[in-house]
Amino acid sequence: MSEPQTETQVLIAGGGPTGLSAAAELETHGIDTVIVEPRTYVSHTNPRAKLTNVRTMEHFRRLGLADDIREAANLPVDWSQEVVFCTSLLGDELARFDNVFGQNESEQYAETAQQIPQYLVEETLREGVREMSSVSLETGWRVESIEQDEDGVRATVVCCIERHSISEGERREISANYLLGCDGSRSTVRDQIGSSFEGDVNPRNNLGVVFRAPDLAERHHHGPAVHYWTLNNEIQGFMGRLDLEDKWWLIAVGVDDPNAVDPREIITKMAGDEVDAKVLTTDPWSARMxxxxxxxxxxxxxxxxAxxxxxxxxxxxxNTGVGDAIDIGWKVAAVLNGWGGPELLDTYEAERRDVHEDVIDISTTNMESSPADLISGELDSDENVDEDSYEDIAQEIYEKKKLEFHSLGLILGYAYDGSPIVVEEEAALPETGTVEYHPTSYPGSRLPHSWLSEDRSIYDLLGEGLSLVRFDREIDVSPFMSASETTSIPLEVVDVDHEDVARSYEQPLLLVRPDQHVAWRGSRCPDDAESILRRVCGYPVDDS
Ligand SMILES: Cc1cc2nc3c(=O)[nH]c(=O)nc-3n(C[C@H](O)[C@H](O)[C@H](O)COP(=O)(O)OP(=O)(O)OC[C@H]3O[C@@H](n4cnc5c(N)ncnc54)[C@H](O)[C@@H]3O)c2cc1C
Structure with missing residues (x-):
């Protein structure tokens, strides 16, 4: 902990997963970044996110961090890809989902999802950015206020801990070209720019508990699963292991007074019997939309x-925060590196807002079919229920919870069609569902994934700027290449000589952005290659 750098290209307020990912993205484009983060170390008290999804893992692969995340994870991805619903952990099984969250290998993505507590993700990302030459992570400081003019942003940062040469409360100023407010739900940056949250808070109280239970894994008979959902008339919630030793988490849903309840009682009710457990932490929370x-x-x-x-x-x-970080990261970098146009930064909100709305809607639907709502009729953990009732309950669970465990349509299928920097086609984007992912190279979509060899993904070939993916070397790409030279927009031709793969890409020529989304596609180079390139990089173009 030293004096923070006083000038940088991008200042990031907040070194949570979003801020650290933004810094890693900016590093790939050679942008000088300072992260200001109050927490000097990452606490292991509360796991918060447990799932790093397929798309985030793909981003981490591109940023060179995916292997580190897997290594840091306590539950190997092949340990389990299942979710079990039961009357209690030691009780009867009601339903079982497999291949959940995209944890199984597939042609459709470059990385499987990974179960890993958020604190291990943050530690891994912190280690990762500390090795990056253009990122400086300043812990023990927080952003207090900001002001800006057309030349830049100035932030006043305040020291949060007493240290050798600097007293707590001392202030410094950091100047930057841009500032990213990655400072979480109580964002100071949000207040400083006069923005505010709109929406609802769900009145239901929930309680997170982390505990050690040395013999619990051996006592139940459901086998490995990433979640065990317990449904009975006394308590509803879900639980899982944090490691392969004795550490568990649980979330009890709809707890009347989470501050008054004894967490050991909750463990007993969800397990279905007394458990030798030591409670480590409790965390009451309510869902916010x-x-x-x-x-x-x-x-x-x-x-x-934020x-x-x-x-x-x-x-x-x-995972949505990491998606934001990638989107704003490459765009700010493009502007700072001189090839992003004056309208590029406006497209951050234009592209991400629809994703935010979809995620809020879908997560709310998932919440509304929470365990408490799944019990149709009496279901006691210690009472035998007839086969027919079990089948009805299982059916209801499959119908209502499918979206929660299988949502690759949302995670991989979101598209920036309608964005001003995507060249739309006359036909509309093919209908995409939320559950299943149907690959398409329609402009705005994530470039469909293919394995070119056992461990070589098509994504591994893409450049840091724009990539022109060509499936047929006969196609003349010189109009695009000379436009790239005239405009100084970085463009790399990526030849993919795999006929079997080419067919699924719908067109033989695809212009792909740094975030792996398709910006334009065609069967040959267009006559107006320069205007397409300029539009995709946020320069005004005359469409007439
Ligand atoms: C029970 C629970 C389960 C969850 N499960 C999942 C899951 O499985 N998958 C998933 O994707 N998400 C999950 N989430 C959500 C996830 O935890 C958050 O979305 C995630 O932490 C957001 O990351 P962030 O970096 O945007 O914000 P944060 O993680 O809140 O990080 C913000 C950072 O900013 C710092 N900061 C605050 N104020 C300032 C300031 N003034 N100046 C500088 N820095 C500041 C903070 O110290 C912090 O490090 C879960 C959340 C909860 C509560």
């Missing part, structure tokens, strides 16, 4: 929980 009215003011952007909050069912919160 909030979206900021405005996520940009001039040179300042709100990213992650901009949107959703119920945690389905595990979308931090």
């Amino acid at each position: 909030l979206l900021v009215d405005n996520s940009r003011s001039g040179r300042v952007f709100l990213v992650g929980d 901009a949107h909050l959703n119920p945690p069912w389905g595990g979308h919160g931090y």
